[in-house]
Amino acid sequence: SQQGEEDPQALSIQEGENATMNCSYKTSINNLQWYRQNSGRGLVHLILIRSNEREKHSGRLRVTLDTSKKSSSLLITASRAADTASYFCAPGDGGSQGNLIFGKGTKLSVKP
Amino acid sequence: DAGVIQSPRHEVTEMGQEVTLRCKPISGHNSLFWYRQTMMRGLELLIYFNNNVPIDDSGMPEDRFSAKMPNASFSTLKIQPSEPRDSAVYFCASSSATGGSYEQYFGPGTRLTVT
Numbered sequence: 001s002q003q004g005e006e007d008p009q010a011l012s013i014q015e016g017e018n019a020t021m022n023c024s025y026k027t028s029i030n031n032l033q034w035y036r037q038n039s040g041r042g043l044v045h046l047i048l049i050r051s052n053e054r055e056k057h058s059g060r061l062r063v064t065l066d067t068s069k070k071s072s073s074l075l076i077t078a079s080r081a082a083d084t085a086s087y088f089c090a091p092g093d094g095g096s097q098g099n100l101i102f103g104k105g106t107k108l109s110v111k112p
Numbered sequence: 113d114a115g116v117i118q119s120p121r122h123e124v125t126e127m128g129q130e131v132t133l134r135c136k137p138i139s140g141h142n143s144l145f146w147y148r149q150t151m152m153r154g155l156e157l158l159i160y161f162n163n164n165v166p167i168d169d170s171g172m173p174e175d176r177f178s179a180k181m182p183n184a185s186f187s188t189l190k191i192q193p194s195e196p197r198d199s200a201v202y203f204c205a206s207s208s209a210t211g212g213s214y215e216q217y218f219g220p221g222t223r224l225t226v227t
Contacts, residue, residue, distance in 0.1 A: 042220055042221055044218070048214065099157065100216040102155040
């Protein structure tokens with residue numbers, strides 16, 4: 001698998017605003033996952049989008065995938081203070097072992 | 113399910129001592145991953161196993177690090193001898209790639225401090 005690169009490195013918004021994070025990768029993928037990490041905790045899987053999908057929703061999360069641009073975005077709508085965390089993308093090649101390589105993530109701060 | 117279990121949660125040891133970190137993956141998962149996280153280097157994949165067999169250990173920093181998975185429900189990561197630069201949070205994760213599901217489930221981590 002390959003490492004995704006998240007952008008921006010840090011994002012600070014007010015509660016109620018939308019937060020958009022981007023992920024770029026280099027070579028073709030089978031799927032792409034997004035994870036969240038709260039301070040001091042392990043990563044938590046948020047959503048997986050497959051290479052034949054363009055958009056996926058889960059609650060307040062919306063993920064898009066543009067394979068022609070080798071990029072994905074994660075949108076969190078109506079953000080809450082509890083969304084404060086680091087967010088990581090993980091491009092996957094669909095191999096049987098499922099190994100992932102994580103980048104540095106986007107650190108999101110939602111101010112109440 | 114209890115999720116991925118790691119022990120100990122915190123470990124403080126002196127330089128030169130042996131450290132053993134333990135992980136119990138989610139029952140039925142056939143892949144297990146060890147990561148290390150520091151502020152400087154981020155989240156690094158150290159080694160991963162598939163069906164108890166080590167597949168790729170290229171992320172293991174030095175020969176001082178070793179990992180085993182004697183059965184499907186237990187894995188250890190050992191550092192011998194430990195050094196201050198090994199201080200980090202070590203995560204274990206497991207997943208099941210069957211049916212096209214690739215989500216990894218992370219444990220709470222072990223915070224290691226080597227003085």
